[in-house]
Amino acid sequence: MFNLILFGPPGSGKGTQSEKLTLKYGLKHLSTGDLLRSEIAGQTPLGLAVKNLMAEGKLVPDEIVIEMINSVLDNNPHVNGFLFDGFPRTTAQAEALDKLLVQKGTEIGLVLALQVSQQELIKRLLNRGRTSDRVDDVSEEVIAARISEYEKKTAAVAEHYKKYGKVEYVHGEGSIDEIFDLLCKEIDQKKVA
Ligand code: AMP
Numbered sequence: 001m002f003n004l005i006l007f008g009p010p011g012s013g014k015g016t017q018s019e020k021l022t023l024k025y026g027l028k029h030l031s032t033g034d035l036l037r038s039e040i041a042g043q044t045p046l047g048l049a050v051k052n053l054m055a056e057g058k059l060v061p062d063e064i065v066i067e068m069i070n071s072v073l074d075n076n077p078h079v080n081g082f083l084f085d086g087f088p089r090t091t092a093q094a095e096a097l098d099k100l101l102v103q104k105g106t107e108i109g110l111v112l113a114l115q116v117s118q119q120e121l122i123k124r125l126l127n128r129g130r131t132s133d134r135v136d137d138v139s140e141e142v143i144a145a146r147i148s149e150y151e152k153k154t155a156a157v158a159e160h161y162k163k164y165g166k167v168e169y170v171h172g173e174g175s176i177d178e179i180f181d182l183l184c185k186e187i188d189q190k191k192v193a
Contacts, residue, residue: 001106002027002081002191005088006183007158008114009150010143011121011128012172013179017114018085020180025187028079030072032065032087037134055135057145059089059153066096073100081109089154094161110190111161112183114172121147 004027006014015031022029036054039047050060065087073082088094101107116124122143129137136142161167168186172179 001079002109003084003101003106004081004187005084005108005111005161006114007111007167008172009116009121009154010146011125012114012116013124013176014085014114016176017180017183018083020176021183021187022083024184025083026080027083028076028081029083029085030069030087031085032068032089033085035068035072036060036065055142057136057142057149059149062090062092062096065089066093066100069097070100073104081106088157089149091156091160094157108161108166110187111158111167112186113158113167113169114179115169116172118147120173 002025004021004025006018006021008014015033018029018031021027036047036050040051040054041047046064050064053060069084069087076082084097088097098108122140125137125143125146126140128134129139129143136146158167168190170179170182170186
C-alpha cells in the first residue's frame with residue numbers, strides 16, 4: 001500500500017493534481033473538503049454543523065474530520081493506497097492519521113508539498129469563485145481567512161512529516177501537465193527506492 005498526502009495552501013492545485021494522480025497510480029482519492037461539501041449538499045446534521053464555518057473560511061473541528069477519515073479507511077480495506085487531499089490540516093489530525101494507518105498496518109509513504117506564491121493563490125481562488133459554485137472562493141475576505149488558517153494551523157503539518165523525512169517540495173506554478181510531471185517524478189523515485 002502506498003499512501004500519499006498532497007499538501008499545500010488553498011488554491012495550490014491539490015484537487016486538480018489529485019484527480020490525475022489517482023488515475024495514474026490507482027489510489028483512492030480522499031478529499032475532506034469534497035466529503036464535507038457533499039454533507040452540506042445532502043443537508044445532513046454534520047453538513048449543517050459545518051456549513052457556517054466553511055463559508056467563513058475556518059477549519060472545522062478536528063474530531064469531525066478524523067471521524068470521517070476513519071470511516072472511509074474502514075470502508076475501503078482493499079485499495080492500493082490513499083491520496084489524502086486537504087487532510088491532515090492540523091498537527092492533531094496528522095497524529096490521528098498516523099495512528100489510524102498504523103492500526104491498519106500501513107503508513108504515509110510521501111508528502112508532496114506544492115509551493116505557490118500568495119499572489120498566485122489569490123488570483124486562482126478568485127477565478128475559481130467565478131466559475132464554480134464554491135461559496136468560499138467568492139470573497140477576498142474569506143480567501144484571506146483560509147490562507148490565514150493555513151498559515152496558523154496547517155503549515156505545521158509539513159514540519160510534522162519533515163521529522164520523518166517524508167516531505168518533498170514541488171514548484172506548483174506552471175502548466176497542469178508540467179506540475180503533474182514533477183509530482184510523478186517524486187512518487188516514482190520514492191516507490192522504487
Ligand atoms: P478544501 O476543499 O480542502 O479547500 O476545504 C474547504 C473547507 O472545508 C476548508 O476551508 C475547511 O473549512 C473545511 N475543511 C476541509 N478539510 C478540512 C480539514 N482536514 N480540517 C478542517 N477543516 C477542513
